Amino acid sequence: MQTMGNIKVTKATTSKRASVDFSNLSFGKHFTDHMLVAEYSNGSWQTPEIVPYGPISFDPSMATIHYGQSIFEGIKAYRLKSGVEAIFRPYDNFKRFNKSASRMEMPSVPEEIFIGGMKQLLQVDAAWIPEEYDHSLYVRPFMFATDEVIGVNPSTTYKFMIILSPVGPYYAAPMKIYVEEFYVRAVPGGVGFAKTSGNYAASLHPAAVAKKRGYDQILWTDAHEHKYVQECGTMNVFFVIGDKFITPGLESGTILEGVTRDSVIAVANDMGKVVEEREISVDELVDAYKAGLLTEAFGAGTAATIAKIAELRYKDFVMEFDPGKMPLADEIKSILTAIRDGIAPDPRGWMLSIQG
Numbered sequence: 001m002q003t004m005g006n007i008k009v010t011k012a013t014t015s016k017r018a019s020v021d022f023s024n025l026s027f028g029k030h031f032t033d034h035m036l037v038a039e040y041s042n043g044s045w046q047t048p049e050i051v052p053y054g055p056i057s058f059d060p061s062m063a064t065i066h067y068g069q070s071i072f073e074g075i076k077a078y079r080l081k082s083g084v085e086a087i088f089r090p091y092d093n094f095k096r097f098n099k100s101a102s103r104m105e106m107p108s109v110p111e112e113i114f115i116g117g118m119k120q121l122l123q124v125d126a127a128w129i130p131e132e133y134d135h136s137l138y139v140r141p142f143m144f145a146t147d148e149v150i151g152v153n154p155s156t157t158y159k160f161m162i163i164l165s166p167v168g169p170y171y172a173a174p175m176k177i178y179v180e181e182f183y184v185r186a187v188p189g190g191v192g193f194a195k196t197s198g199n200y201a202a203s204l205h206p207a208a209v210a211k212k213r214g215y216d217q218i219l220w221t222d223a224h225e226h227k228y229v230q231e232c233g234t235m236n237v238f239f240v241i242g243d244k245f246i247t248p249g250l251e252s253g254t255i256l257e258g259v260t261r262d263s264v265i266a267v268a269n270d271m272g273k274v275v276e277e278r279e280i281s282v283d284e285l286v287d288a289y290k291a292g293l294l295t296e297a298f299g300a301g302t303a304a305t306i307a308k309i310a311e312l313r314y315k316d317f318v319m320e321f322d323p324g325k326m327p328l329a330d331e332i333k334s335i336l337t338a339i340r341d342g343i344a345p346d347p348r349g350w351m352l353s354i355q356g
């Protein structure tokens, strides 16, 4: 995997860094000085290049715009207390990216481009990795089809790119959500497990309807019966019932296999908690709530890490939670944040140094 030396680097003549206010970063608005670009053609990946960040041009017939062969990832890089710059679990995102690619009939991206390219890009823009607590450099790898033809076929050419955006702590206000009983996010056999652009496009209207009704997000349910819980907006979802954590299982292929989800499970296990990955019906949640056993509910994803649920509505029944009384969610969030800032032990080697 040490073919990083192959990557051609063209440095920007000036840096934008001084013009960015790191104490007041809004999510995904600022980008660093460089980006990585790799082209796929004639059945193979060409050597990636690191170039100054900037617009790319394309033909109006470019396949992605019409048929949506497009996938992405979201990862964070941190400056540890020791000064080392490190990426949180990028190999998990790498594997997931290629699962998404396969489902969308796109070529897989080799490790030396995805991981090696990411490390080298982060080295070039290392000055952008914030050192403040809970700040990070958000890494956005993505791939899209570039054939210039409006016939419905898998593209024969693709672009893989990585861009970087400094982000501050994500203040996730406790969410007001309702159980969605009309729209669906994913079906068995569909693309719910893939991180593909169209899933996001399809979620925008149901989310806008939720906003109009005064809610922040939707709790997605299964497409057949609207009976079983899937995800909360674009986050995985966890419930604490009695002494157990419960989160939907991955078997149906309708759940995005979140890296944060997996991290929450690992940390909860370290805390001696039982975590059940299985089907959860909304009725089970209601019964547990009525019995006083459902005490915590939260979403899990890279952007916010953990976003608490303050209100969950199912038909006319409203379940309320006190975000100030979710000790397990708080403990997990603080352990994960501490690992990512290098102030807690990292027994699983989740942090990958950007060097070497």
Ligand SMILES: *Cc1c(COP(=O)(O)O)cnc(C)c1O
Pocket: 074, 195, 231, 233, 234, 235, 236, 256, 257, 258, 259, 260, 261, 300, 301, 302, 303
């Ligand atoms: C990206 C994503 C998540 C969270 O995954 P992480 O790896 O934890 O960031 C959850 N659900 C959906 C639909 C997603 O796209």
